[in-house]
Amino acid sequence: MADLKRLSELGRVIADVSDATRDLSTLPNARRRFLSLTTEDKAPQYRFSAKRIALAASFALACGALITAWVWPTSPAISFEVGEHRSKGSVGQWVAPTNESPLDVRFSEGSIVNVSPGGRLRITETHSDGADLLIERGTINAHVSHKGESTHWRLRAGPFEVRVTGTTFSARWNPETETFELAMIEGSVIVSGPRIPAGRAVVAGEQLIVSTQHMELRAGTTPASSASANVAVPTPTEVLPVATPAVTLSPAATSTTLPSANPVEPGAPIEATWKTLARAGKHKEAMAAAEANGFSAEIAKASPGELLTLADVARFSGKPAAAKEALIAARKRYKTKGATAFLLGKISADQLRSPGDAALWFETYLKEEPGGPLAEQALGRLLEIRKRDPGAARIVAERYLARYPMGAHAALARSLVEK
Amino acid sequence: MPRVTPSPDSEQAPSSGVVRTLPTVRDEEALVAGLRSGQAWARGALFDRYAPDVERILRRILGYEAHTDMADLVHDTFVQVLASFQHIRDAGALRGWIQSIAAHTAYRTIRSRRVRRWLRFWEPSQIPEVAIVGIDPDVREAYRRTYQLLDRMPAEERVVFVLRYVEGMDLGQLAETCRVSLSTVKRRLARAEGRFSRAAERDEVLRTWLKEGGRWPT
Known part of the structure; x- marks a missing residue:
């Protein structure tokens, strides 16, 4: 269990933030309401306000819905048919073309999966919102119908998994080389697996090639919105061509070095992943995602806001040097002054344990934003750093007291002035 | 410096020119007596004296949440205080008792927030x-x-x-x-x-x- 002294320290900080952020209109508003109560109003043990009635009604509705969901039969799982003769498919059985023609699997909710010659697919599970597919080998072209937020399809190939909510794509799995390839035509999917444990978004127009040893992502190799270019993408309304033209995947399934006609800069597709993780507060995962594609590469193309987010991600995941790199990039490239200097001071003092650098950065902040919102804290931190040097400490303490006689560091400043 | 609240009869004779001893912060007995006898000043004095405590306790327990109206909760707490102050035997325990009602109001709010989130499928x-x-x-x-x-x-x-x-x-x-x-x-x-x-x-x-x-x- 945590040290109780530390818990108390954290509690005091929480109290300070809570007090500093309190809404000053609360008490006047509450007072006005309270004093406007009549004598008869003063003891309303149970008030049947509109709010309470609405809450009760919501509760009743929820109970009703629960009972209905319990009593009512659940939605049936989707079914599927295989081939030109539309033979009824069975969950768990292989689907594999027996000749040089591709084989269609048509699902009852409108999705179509086309298995190329030489390929082998297994539908391992079906449910009301989608199905689980397993590519045992070869290539499939799929169009998954998006029927709403609940649409849930999953494609597995070896150790890789693709989460699909409605999209058009081609996928290939080579079990010999353990290489998975995915070409997105429409929509986006999340791919996870050995080299991408946190998951990676692949969007329309991108192609991912990943194996247990190697990962590559290309952009611009698939048409972003059309299935007409060089991809045989089945749609619910059209009859699939008898011969499947070359898909956008590499010519040879065993090859992981695709023609690099338009290689994407490292980091472009991973952007969505680290940002999403950072927004969810998963800083370590976000950092891992950013590092997977090169943290410096991410920095090189980040916007000012993204640089600050990258700095936060790095700081909170215990990588102060990376955080510093992002902040310095923000200062150099976008002239983002002020807060970046304060953060650099904090990182230098707290994480890099470099008080000299920290003092310079806090001074920089005070020069850039002398009346800024963090000025009191910057001066206070400067005071803490300088306190071991009586002469320098006295000068900073006097500066502090002149500006913040009631500030959080005032007691320390007075003690240093009086020495 | 002790805060001063008006005496029970100060409203009847506001400008008589007579110096009166006003109840101070120590006079919780007077406050409870004023509340019991329905004196108008007592309710305002009660609020002014204890509302900062109530607001602070509610705010610190509940934190900031967009769907919570803190003024509403402070008001609710004082309504509960008014509804039950007859049970107070020791006027000296008034502050602790009000804090207890504030903490209980916060507790009920946490419970009702959870029900509300569940009902609305709101991401908690x-x-x-x-x-x-x-x-x-x-x-x-x-x-x-x-x-x-x-x-x-x-x-x-x-x-x-x-x-x-x-x-x-x-x-x-x-x-x-x-x-x-x-x-x-x-x-x-x-x-x-x-x-x-x-x-x-x-x-x-x-x-x-x-x-x-x-x-x-x-």
């Missing part, structure tokens, strides 16, 4: 950012994450934990405010400490706060 982990400048971003992050953890704790443990560590109450005050025995409050607090610490251990920001303090030594 989304604690809004504290919108204020001038607070160290790390401190702000620690604040946000602390309330995220508190949000996942049972309501009675959350209340006792916040009153102890954020409000700074000792065990006796805790027992009085939560209206339970000292041994019960000790058990409850130990559970809350354990639960919070375990969760904080898994949080990359709070783990640093609890292991090394908010700052590394410079």
Whole structure:
């Protein structure tokens, strides 16, 4: 269990933030309401306000819905048919073309999966919102119908998994080389697996090639919105061509070095992943995602806001040097002054344990934003750093007291002035 | 300096030119008597004297949440105070008793928030950012994450934990405010400490706060 002294320290900080952020209109508003109560109003043990009635009604509705969901039969799982003769498919059985023609699997909710010659697919599970597919080998072209937020399809190939909510794509799995390839035509999917444990978004127009040893992502190799270019993408309304033209995947399934006609800069597709993780507060995962594609590469193309987010991600995941790199990039490239200097001071003092650098950065902040919102804290931190040097400490303490006689560091400043 | 509240009859003779001794902050007896006899001044005095305590306790237990109207909760607390002040035997215990009602109001609010979230399928982990400048971003992050953890704790443990560590109450005050025995409050607090610490251990920001303090030594 945590040290109780530390818990108390954290509690005091929480109290300070809570007090500093309190809404000053609360008490006047509450007072006005309270004093406007009549004598008869003063003891309303149970008030049947509109709010309470609405809450009760919501509760009743929820109970009703629960009972209905319990009593009512659940939605049936989707079914599927295989081939030109539309033979009824069975969950768990292989689907594999027996000749040089591709084989269609048509699902009852409108999705179509086309298995190329030489390929082998297994539908391992079906449910009301989608199905689980397993590519045992070869290539499939799929169009998954998006029927709403609940649409849930999953494609597995070896150790890789693709989460699909409605999209058009081609996928290939080579079990010999353990290489998975995915070409997105429409929509986006999340791919996870050995080299991408946190998951990676692949969007329309991108192609991912990943194996247990190697990962590559290309952009611009698939048409972003059309299935007409060089991809045989089945749609619910059209009859699939008898011969499947070359898909956008590499010519040879065993090859992981695709023609690099338009290689994407490292980091472009991973952007969505680290940002999403950072927004969810998963800083370590976000950092891992950013590092997977090169943290410096991410920095090189980040916007000012993204640089600050990258700095936060790095700081909170215990990588102060990376955080510093992002902040310095923000200062150099976008002239983002002020807060970046304060953060650099904090990182230098707290994480890099470099008080000299920290003092310079806090001074920089005070020069850039002398009346800024963090000025009191910057001066206070400067005071803490300088306190071991009586002469320098006295000068900073006097500066502090002149500006913040009631500030959080005032007691320390007075003690240093009086020495 | 003690705060001064008007005497019970000051409203009848506001400008008589006579110097009167007004009840001070020590006169809780007078306040309770004024409330019992329905004196108009007493309600205002009650609010002015104890509302900051009530607001602080509610705010610290509940944290910032976009759907909570804090003025509404302060008002509710005082309505409950008015509804039950006849039970007060010792006027000297008025402050503790009001704090206890505030803590109970916070407890009920946590419970009803959870029901509301469930009914509305509202994502509970989304604690809004504290919108204020001038607070160290790390401190702000620690604040946000602390309330995220508190949000996942049972309501009675959350209340006792916040009153102890954020409000700074000792065990006796805790027992009085939560209206339970000292041994019960000790058990409850130990559970809350354990639960919070375990969760904080898994949080990359709070783990640093609890292991090394908010700052590394410079």
